[in-house]
């Protein structure tokens with residue numbers, strides 16, 4: 078695991094999502110996961126293909142963060158959510174909605190934003 082080009086691959090994914098061409102990796106057994114992958118994390122299959130990410134997903138869990146780590150200091154309060162896109166679940170920050178109005182089951186689209194604190198790129202979800 079240690080020599081996987083994890084950040085580089087994640088940047089590629091962010092670029093693809095920013096261009097509206099998000100994708101995930103699916104193995105021969107239909108397990109979805111996020112790139113970069115050399116093998117399926119669920120069954121170890123190396124027979125992987127890239128599939129287009131659905132345009133929207135549903136919030137499955139979320140957390141309102143009011144006491145952030147320094148990296149997100151000026152972003153607080155914000156909402157971190159896990160969004161179910163069917164084959165894959167993706168963690169990101171919910172934008173464009175009041176933290177207290179976020180609910181599970183809410184349909185959101187995916188995009189790329191920047192943190193207020195350090196202007197680092199991150200995955201963001203916005204209500205559809």
Ligand SMILES: [Zn+2]
Nearest residue numbers: 104108117120
């Ligand atoms: Zn698999």
